Amino acid sequence: MHMLSITSPDIASPCAAPASFNMARYVLDAGARTPDKIALQIVRASGAERWSYARLISAVRGTGQGLLRAGLCPGDRVLLRLGNSVDFPVAYLGALAVGLVPVPTSTQLTAPEITRIAAQVGPALVLAAAGVALPDHPAPVLDSAHLHAMRDLPPCDWHMGAPDRAGYIIYTSGSGGTPRAVVHAHRAIWARRMMWEGWYGLRADDRVLHAGAFNWTYTLGTGLMDPWAIGATALIPEAGAPLALMLKRFDATIFAAVPGVYRQILKDGAKLDLPRLRHGLSAGEKLPDATRAAWSDATGTAIYEALGMSECSTYVSSSPARPAPAGAAGYAQPGRHVAVLGADGLPLPRGHDGMLAIHRSDPGLMLGYLGAGDRLELPLSGEWFVTGDRACMADDGAVTYVGRDDDMMNAGGFRVSPLEVERALALHPGITDIACTEIEVKAGVTVIAAFYTGPEDLPAAQLEQFAATHLARYKQPRLYHHCDSLPRGANGKLSRRALRTLHKAPSS
DSSP states (O other), X not given: OOOBSEXXXXXXXXXXXXXXXXXXXXXXXXXXXXXXXXXXXXXXXXXXXXXXXXHHHHHHHHHHHHHHHTTOOTTOEEEEEXXXXXXXXXXXXXXXXXXXXXXXXXXXXXXXXXXXXXXXXXXXXXXXXXXXOXXXXXXXXXXXXXXXXXXXXXXXXXXXXXXXXXXEEEEEEOTTSSXXXXXXXXXXXXXXXXXXXXXXXXXXXXXXXXXXXXXXXXXXXXXXXHHHHHTOEEEEEOTXXXXXXXXHHTTOSEEEXXXXXXXXXXXXXXXXXXXXXXXXXXXXXXXXXXXXXHHHHHHSOEEEEEEEETTTEEEEEOOSSSOOOTTOOBEEOTTOOEEEEOTTSSBOBTTOEEEEEEETTOTTSOSEXXXXXXXXXXXXXXXXXXXXXXXXXXXXXXXXXXXXXXXOEEETTEXXXXXXXXXXXXXXXXXXXXXXXXXXXXXXXXXXEEEEEOSSOOOHHHHXXXXXXXXXXXXXXXXXXXXXXXXXXXXXXXXXXXXHHHTOOOOO
């Protein structure tokens, strides 16, 4: 009899959040018991800005009080247009503390992009840093100066409630070409406890350095919320800080980044003296084996990889407690309930490729996509949420990532729909037909490329400038190719797969 490709939850894993719950209070509770401990260091070559847990908690609760005094009520949505600074997590937690629903967004989004988001979520307030594109929307805007003033207000009360109530909204690129609003419950943060042993090997005495910006959801979760929830110290480098030096100087014990950052640190081939570092973490895109091996050789430490998505964060990972076999992404985290499904929507025998899926009971799974009239939509195949990732599960439960089942692209850890990029670039008067796909430019390195037809080969600078007015930087193609025609199948459907085949990276 074949063993089905399904991993059941570990019944000993703490999956159910308390009946009365608030995400912000939970994140800061461990720190409240160690108020003088450093919660956050913003690390620079010239030194560090330090935030104790007492200072962080005071700022969060003061911000919550200020948001209430601004006339907001529990359930109202707050659009965050804040840059790479501590303002971002303080405002995010301050909103959650009083029952508001923060909507974190990238400052790279253009005015048209953020206007479409605001039209869907209907924010009651926009918190914005100077110089960031704002939506064409009637919601009032509060700047950073007003936000900073809130920190000195008396502490707000925690807004307690059901863990299943809406907590925050994040955006992910939909395969249909339109970014989708993912609504998560307060309980989603509790579910992240499954990553502590299932991926991080996280301890209260850790110093976690995340290479991303404050306002990226990968940083927000792995770099800030999770370390704070266990009472550890978060280290966030300022933009451009020399990461290898920061890791050593500030005694980082865990390093988190996307594969491209690891490649940058390793590019000169030098050995790295990081005596306090226990291991690295990688997510966002597939970690090349060559990068993993080079990091091990340079530092003597391992990198543990995770597979996830905005709708559930990470759910399959390698960890210090259970390293992944060669070629595999890892195992379902303890408490997760995942399967590999066949075309009939049923779990396949192990060793067969299929669609990776998450059971609807997973406590970290989103409440749903925000639809028309604020209706929540949770697309299911029976009892399963299908991720769009193809995978294979071995007899021991190890999951190997095979690829996407669609044409979704990956840009430095951000998933991007080719349809969204094509729709924007098709507005250029010199383009008659266009296809965008992710191509490999050298072993282990991919970029977004645009292939277009038109009367003439357009200057790349002109196309880059046009893309910059319509798309966030991470969505913009890095390469443009003028073509006589685009490959299409017998039914006339565009074949991005054929483009990827024609433009394979050199083998060396």
